[in-house]
Amino acid sequence: xxxxxxxxxxxxxxxxxxxxxxxxxxxxxxxxxxxxxxxxxxxxxxxxxxxxxxxxxxxxxxxxxxxxxxxxxxxxxxxxxxxxxxxxxxxxxxxxxxxxxxxxxxxxxxxxxxxxxxxxxxxxxxxxxxxxxxxxxxxxxxxxxxxxxxxxxxxxxxxxxxxxxxxxxxxxxxxxxxxxxxxxxxxxxxxxxxxxxxxxxxxxxxxxxxxxxxxxxxxxxxxxxxxxxxxxxxxxxxxxxxxxxxxxxxxxxxxxxxxxxxxxxxxxxxxxxxxxxxxxxxxxxxxxxxxxxxxxxxxxxxxxxxxxxxxxxxxxxxxxxxxxxxxxxxxxxxxxxxxxxxxxxxxxxxxxxxxxxxxxxxxxxxxxxxxxxxxxxxxxxxxxxxxxxxxxxxxxxxxxxxxx
Amino acid sequence: xxxxxxxxxxxxxxxxxxxxxxxxxxxxxxxxxxxxxxxxxxxxxxxxxxxxxxxxxxxxxxxxxxxxxxxxxxxxxxxxxxxxxxxxxxxxxxxxxxxxxxxxxxxxxxxxxxxxxxxxxxxxxxxxxxxxxxxxxxxxxxxxxxx
Numbered sequence: 001x002x003x004x005x006x007x008x009x010x011x012x013x014x015x016x017x018x019x020x021x022x023x024x025x026x027x028x029x030x031x032x033x034x035x036x037x038x039x040x041x042x043x044x045x046x047x048x049x050x051x052x053x054x055x056x057x058x059x060x061x062x063x064x065x066x067x068x069x070x071x072x073x074x075x076x077x078x079x080x081x082x083x084x085x086x087x088x089x090x091x092x093x094x095x096x097x098x099x100x101x102x103x104x105x106x107x108x109x110x111x112x113x114x115x116x117x118x119x120x121x122x123x124x125x126x127x128x129x130x131x132x133x134x135x136x137x138x139x140x141x142x143x144x145x146x147x148x149x150x151x152x153x154x155x156x157x158x159x160x161x162x163x164x165x166x167x168x169x170x171x172x173x174x175x176x177x178x179x180x181x182x183x184x185x186x187x188x189x190x191x192x193x194x195x196x197x198x199x200x201x202x203x204x205x206x207x208x209x210x211x212x213x214x215x216x217x218x219x220x221x222x223x224x225x226x227x228x229x230x231x232x233x234x235x236x237x238x239x240x241x242x243x244x245x246x247x248x249x250x251x252x253x254x255x256x257x258x259x260x261x262x263x264x265x266x267x268x269x270x271x272x273x274x275x276x277x278x279x280x281x282x283x284x285x286x287x288x289x290x291x292x293x294x295x296x297x298x299x300x301x302x303x304x305x306x307x308x309x310x311x312x313x314x315x316x317x318x319x320x321x322x323x324x325x326x327x328x329x330x331x332x333x334x335x336x337x338x339x340x341x342x343x344x345x346x347x348x349x350x351x352x353x354x355x356x357x358x359x360x361x362x363x364x365x366x367x368x369x370x371x372x373x374x375x376x377x378x379x380x381x382x383x384x385x386x387x388x389x390x391x392x393x394x395x396x397x398x399x400x401x402x403x404x
Numbered sequence: 405x406x407x408x409x410x411x412x413x414x415x416x417x418x419x420x421x422x423x424x425x426x427x428x429x430x431x432x433x434x435x436x437x438x439x440x441x442x443x444x445x446x447x448x449x450x451x452x453x454x455x456x457x458x459x460x461x462x463x464x465x466x467x468x469x470x471x472x473x474x475x476x477x478x479x480x481x482x483x484x485x486x487x488x489x490x491x492x493x494x495x496x497x498x499x500x501x502x503x504x505x506x507x508x509x510x511x512x513x514x515x516x517x518x519x520x521x522x523x524x525x526x527x528x529x530x531x532x533x534x535x536x537x538x539x540x541x542x543x544x545x546x547x548x549x550x551x
Contacts, residue, residue: 339466340467341444341467345410345534349406357441357442357443358442358443365443371443371445371466372442372443396407400411400416402420
C-alpha cells in the first residue's frame with residue numbers, strides 16, 4: 001500500500017476517530033494551503049489588474065502566477081487558456097451559455113451521457129431549449145461504463161458538442177475521454193469535459209486528453225472554495241462570447257456598446273477570487289510534492305480494499321465497474337432494507353462521513369433503479385483504517401435494522 | 405446509545421411494515437411532496453366524510469424516518485376531524501421543535517400519553533438534518549387538507 005499516512009498531520013480536521021470519506025463532495029485543506037492564503041492576505045493583498053501601486057502589482061503577480069501554475073499542472077500550452085471562475089458548475093455554464101448560445105442552432109444536437117452530474121447536464125438542457133437543439137445521451141453499459149460503440153453510432157454532422165465526465169462522481173468510472181474526443185472531432189464536434197473528479201485524483205495532460213474544454217474546482221483538490229478553472233484551447237475560447245459582463249472584461253465601453261478584453265480576461269468579469277487563486281497554487285504544489293501518479297495509485301489501492309471488504313458485508317450492493325481499470329476512488333453502495341440516509345446517520349455515529357443521496361445525478365439514479373446511494377470517496381489523507389471503520393458502521397446498520 | 409434512541413423498535417416496525425400503504429379508490433383530497441435535498445417522496449390520499457378523515461393512504465419512498473413517520477401519522481389521524489388533526493399536527497411539530505418554541509413537554513413517566521407511538525420520533529430531534537425527514541408526511545398532509 002502506498003503509505004501516505006504521514007500526510008495526515010498536515011490536515012488539522014483529520015484527527016483520531018475522524019474517518020472523512022466525502023472528498024468527492026469537497027476535500028479537506030492542508031496547512032500549507034491555509035498558510036499560503038493567510039500569508040498572502042496579510043502581506044500582499046490588493047485588487048488585481050487595477051492599481052498602479054506596489055501592493056496591487058504584487059497581488060496581480062501572485063494571481064497570474066497561479067494561472068501559470070495551473071497551466072503547467074494540466075499541460076496547457078499557454079497560460080491564457082486558463083480562465084478562473086467560481087467552480088466547475090460556473091465553468092460548465094460558461095461553456096454552455098457562452099459557447100453554446102453562439103454556436104448552436106435549431107436542429108443541432110448536443111450529446112451528453114447518462115452518468116453526468118447535473119452540472120454537465122442541466123446547462124445543456126437549458127441551452128438546448130433556448131436554441132431548439134436536441135440533447136442525446138451516451139448510454140451506460142451493464143458494467144457501469146460508457147458505451148462507446150453506441151456513442152460512435154450516435155455521431156453525425158449535426159452533433160456540435162459532446163459533454164462528458166472525466167470521472168463519475170457516483171460510479172468512479174473514468175470514460176475514455178481521448179477516444180471520445182477523437183470520435184467527436186472526426187465529426188467536427190467540440191468536446192467539454194467535466195473534470196471535477198478527474199483533475200484532483202489523476203495526472204491530466206490536456207494535450208493528450210484531446211478535449212476542447214475542461215472544467216474543475218479547487219475545493220475538491222485540497223484548495224479553497226470559490227475558485228475553479230475553465231480550460232479551453234485558444235480556438236475554442238475564441239468561439240466563445242463572454243457569459244458575464246462587468247469590470248475587467250472590457251477593452252472599451254461607451255454608453256451603448258463595449259468591446260472585449262483579450263482572452264482570458266474577457267471571461268473574468270468582476271473582481272476574481274484572488275486569495276483563492278493563491279490557495280489553488282499552493283494546493284497544486286502540495287499535490288505535486290506527493291506526485292499525481294502516487295495520488296491515483298493510493299486511491300486505487302484503497303478502492304481495491306473497499307470493494308473487497310465492503311462487498312463482504314451482508315446485504316450490500318456496490319454500483320460501479322467491477323475491476324480497478326479506468327476507475328477512481330469512489331465506492332457507491334446500497335444495503336438491503338436500510339436506506340442510504342439511515343446508513344449516513346449510522347456511519348456518522350462511527351465517525352465515518354459519507355455522502356448519502358442522489359449525488360446530483362438523478363438520471364443516473366433512475367438508471368440504476370435506486371433513489372439514493374451511500375458513497376465513500378477517498379483521498380490522500382485516507383487509510384485502510386477508514387475503510388475498516390466504514391465496514392464496522394455498515395455491519396452495525398445491518399444489525400440495527402435486523403438485516404443480518 | 406443515541407442510535408437506539410433514534411431507531412426505536414416501533415419506528416423500524418413501521419418502516420418494515422408500513423400501515424395504510426397504497427392508494428384509495430376515490431380520494432377526496434390528495435397531495436404529494438418531495439424533499440429535494442435527499443429525494444424522499446410522500447403521497448397522501450384522504451377520504452373525508454364531512455369534517456372527518458375516514459380513510460387515508462400513503463405511498464412513497466425514502467429513509468426509515470420519513471416512511472415510518474408517515475405510517476404512524478396515518479394511524480394517528482384516521483377517524484379524526486380537521487380540528488383534531490390540526491391540534492395533533494401542532495403537537496407533533498412542537499415535539500420536533502419545528503414551531504420555534506423549544507419543544508413539547510412529554511411526560512417521561514407516561515410514555516405515549518400525549519402523542520402515542522409518535523413519541524418514538526422524539527429521538528430524531530438530536531439529528532437536526534433528519535427532522536425534515538420526520539416532518540415530510542405531515543407537511544404533505546397539511547397540503548392535502550388545504551385543498
